Amino acid sequence: MKVVVDMNKCQDHGQCVFAAPDVFRLDENGRLGYVGDPDDALRDEVEEAADVCPLQAIRIED
Amino acid sequence: MSPRIVVAGASMAGLRAAEQLRAAGWTGTITLVGDEPHMPYNRPPLSKEVLAGRAPFTSLAFRPRTSVADVEWRLGTKVVASRLCERIVELDDASALSYDGLVVATGMRPRRIRCPGPLAGRHTVRTLADARGLRDELTRPGARLVVVGAGFIGCEVAATAVGLGVREVRVVDPLPLPMVGPLGELLGRALLKRHEERGVRFSLGTGVAGFKGEDRVTGVVLGDGTVLPADVVVESVGSLANTEWLDGNGLDLADGVRTDEHLRVGGRPDVVAVGDVARFPNARYDGVARRVEHWSIPTDTAKHAAKVLVAHLNGVEAEWEPFAPLPTFWSDQHDFRLQSFGAPALGADDVRVLDGDPAGDVLVGYHHDGRLVGVVALGGPAAGAAAARHRAELLKQPALTAQGSA
Numbered sequence: 066m067k068v069v070v071d072m073n074k075c076q077d078h079g080q081c082v083f084a085a086p087d088v089f090r091l092d093e094n095g096r097l098g099y100v101g102d103p104d105d106a107l108r109d110e111v112e113e114a115a116d117v118c119p120l121q122a123i124r125i126e127d
Numbered sequence: 128m129s130p131r132i133v134v135a136g137a138s139m140a141g142l143r144a145a146e147q148l149r150a151a152g153w154t155g156t157i158t159l160v161g162d163e164p165h166m167p168y169n170r171p172p173l174s175k176e177v178l179a180g181r182a183p184f185t186s187l188a189f190r191p192r193t194s195v196a197d198v199e200w201r202l203g204t205k206v207v208a209s210r211l212c213e214r215i216v217e218l219d220d221a222s223a224l225s226y227d228g229l230v231v232a233t234g235m236r237p238r239r240i241r242c243p244g245p246l247a248g249r250h251t252v253r254t255l256a257d258a259r260g261l262r263d264e265l266t267r268p269g270a271r272l273v274v275v276g277a278g279f280i281g282c283e284v285a286a287t288a289v290g291l292g293v294r295e296v297r298v299v300d301p302l303p304l305p306m307v308g309p310l311g312e313l314l315g316r317a318l319l320k321r322h323e324e325r326g327v328r329f330s331l332g333t334g335v336a337g338f339k340g341e342d343r344v345t346g347v348v349l350g351d352g353t354v355l356p357a358d359v360v361v362e363s364v365g366s367l368a369n370t371e372w373l374d375g376n377g378l379d380l381a382d383g384v385r386t387d388e389h390l391r392v393g394g395r396p397d398v399v400a401v402g403d404v405a406r407f408p409n410a411r412y413d414g415v416a417r418r419v420e421h422w423s424i425p426t427d428t429a430k431h432a433a434k435v436l437v438a439h440l441n442g443v444e445a446e447w448e449p450f451a452p453l454p455t456f457w458s459d460q461h462d463f464r465l466q467s468f469g470a471p472a473l474g475a476d477d478v479r480v481l482d483g484d485p486a487g488d489v490l491v492g493y494h495h496d497g498r499l500v501g502v503v504a505l506g507g508p509a510a511g512a513a514a515a516r517h518r519a520e521l522l523k524q525p526a527l528t529a530q531g532s533a
Contacts, residue, residue, distance in 0.1 A: 074186070076459075077508050077511070078457065078466075078511070079511065079512070079515055080423075080455075082515075083515075083518065091512060091515075094508070094509075095507075095508030095509055095511065095512045096508070112192070116143070116426050117423065117426060119169075119171060119422060119457065120169075121169055121189060121190070124190070
């Protein structure tokens, strides 16, 4: 599974971190980092993260 | 004929419901009926990026999951009546749809101010068309804006208007502070100061008595007789539930549609409600049914309602934990953000600064019987991160009982 975050849209809300902590994280400055090719077993939580992103900046590419 | 679920309402809640019906194993037909001509789109940018001219529509449209590629969209069409006993909804094109399951997702519409005066020049902000129309008028040189209502939308519109260079921006509200309902006095005062420092003026503690002007609005008349000159007025005074189409079915429609703890409507296992039209008890709190207009609610309600509805329709016996979402909201205004987790309104009588200072980045805690029930951060990303650190604690708390103690 491939995950792409549109960093031009991202406003560091961090909702994705709550939904999929194995894939998304905020650094000490509150800025987003993520794993671009998470294991397929994490699909449910990545879909959840994409749903709850207020900017709808997360895209899942199969 | 394939069994069918009708989703009444094709905005975010309708889309999320359709996606979650598929995720819950519904393989039958799904028909979404929505009165706007657009596919579902994200509304928070309407009072901010869209108004500011920074976001085209294509950037707002949700990307539906591939699982809903086969659902039927009846856009530009409204559900106008229903006979739940017969499992039928009627549409405004005089057609009717029968259903096996029904999802109520018709949402809210802006409340309008019922005062004498012209209508032209007076705006609400709910739809893309609203935001575009407002932008056209705000970007005319020299425009003076009066915003009626100092809640989320009113404060956001005022902030965006200042950013657009609107000559005068004034906010009117009968309450003494902006957003005092959701935030309480401490943050209400901090918010007021920040807006004033950035050029927004306020007329607080006074309501609107009428509007001046012949063909279009030229001024707003306050309760004390003061007239505020205005070329553009925004009415952000709350919203009304779109439930008229459910009249005549013996439902509790006092404020939205009343549901049980599983979002079912009227004791009918084949009807659920999702999004901000649903008035549901939150098992995390006091069991009082409330509507919640936060952005996260369509997704939260859709997940729970869809699995309950699909299990019923598929004949699966299941026990569910009662619906108990952790509320969260945010609001971007000027160069700062408000970020909330939990239920600050339930702890409004015991408000403490947990971190920082109201003049800068601040984190505020709201307590009920000495227990933290909500946090709100005001400021930059560091304040939001501080609020997020309390989220796990709020999630772990046992439910508040109806008496208010655990």
